[in-house]
Amino acid sequence: NAGVTQTPKFRILKIGQSMTLQCTQDMNHNYMYWYRQDPGMGLKLIYYSVGAGITDKGEVPNGYNVSRSTTEDFPLRLELAAPSQTSVYFCASSSQPSGISTDTQYFGPGTRLTVL
Amino acid sequence: DQQVKQNSPSLSVQEGRISILNCDYTNSMFDYFLWYKKYPAEGPTFLISISSIKDKNEDGRFTVFLNKSAKHLSLHIVPSQPGDSAVYFCAAEGLMRAQKLVFGQGTRLTINP
Numbered sequence: 109n110a111g112v113t114q115t116p117k118f119r120i121l122k123i124g125q126s127m128t129l130q131c132t133q134d135m136n137h138n139y140m141y142w143y144r145q146d147p148g149m150g151l152k153l154i155y156y157s158v159g160a161g162i163t164d165k166g167e168v169p170n171g172y173n174v175s176r177s178t179t180e181d182f183p184l185r186l187e188l189a190a191p192s193q194t195s196v197y198f199c200a201s202s203s204q205p206s207g208i209s210t211d212t213q214y215f216g217p218g219t220r221l222t223v224l
Numbered sequence: 225d226q227q228v229k230q231n232s233p234s235l236s237v238q239e240g241r242i243s244i245l246n247c248d249y250t251n252s253m254f255d256y257f258l259w260y261k262k263y264p265a266e267g268p269t270f271l272i273s274i275s276s277i278k279d280k281n282e283d284g285r286f287t288v289f290l291n292k293s294a295k296h297l298s299l300h301i302v303p304s305q306p307g308d309s310a311v312y313f314c315a316a317e318g319l320m321r322a323q324k325l326v327f328g329q330g331t332r333l334t335i336n337p
Contacts, residue, residue, distance in 0.1 A: 112267070143327075148233070148330075150228070150315075150330055152327070153326075156324065198267050200267070213270070213325065214270075215267030215268045215269070216267050217265070217266055217267050218266070
């Protein structure tokens with residue numbers, strides 16, 4: 109049981125390049141999330157999904173896109189990389205809202221992205 | 225608009241003593257609160273949570289206290305151990321928000337031997 113896996117671990121992009129951050133979970137969780145963490149800041153929600161085929165914007169969605177074609181995968185796409193997107197990106201998953209049960213979000217190890 | 229605030233960026237505590245991490249929130253619609261712990265180069269891991277219908281939740285060495293009138297919660301770790309050295313994030317959620325957590329900035333806790 110690997111939990112939540114993210115690839116790549118590190119990436120350097122040039123301004124204007126595009127890339128996809130991969131996220132996979134093997135816990136059959138319906139809910140999946142993408143966060144970014146800037147230095148000295150908390151995690152901010154980019155996009156989330158409540159099930160395959162359903163996605164919605166979080167707090168900071170500009171410059172990103174997501175898709176959810178399967179329960180397991182939730183890739184995050186950066187189309188035109190900008191220096192402001194330099195950050196650490198975390199993917200997370202959960203089985204149901206934490207307000208209902210004691211379940212919580214399980215996080216991947218993160219992807220450190222630098223845009224130069 | 226920082227809805228969840230952790231005003232202490234860092235905290236240093238001697239091993240064996242109590243560590244107290246604080247968190248304030250502004251949104252009265254939050255009704256579930258969580259603490260996450262994060263080691264370098266790893267993702268956050270869930271530590272403990274509390275529902276707004278409670279004012280205290282305990283799990284081993286970790287206790288979370290919630291003061292709804294003050295919109296304040298705190299995490300107590302006693303006794304503190306070297307392995308507790310990490311960044312601690314407070315997070316809050318409203319029941320109808322599909323678990324859209326709002327995180328504080330984090331507090332770096334260092335336990336000194």
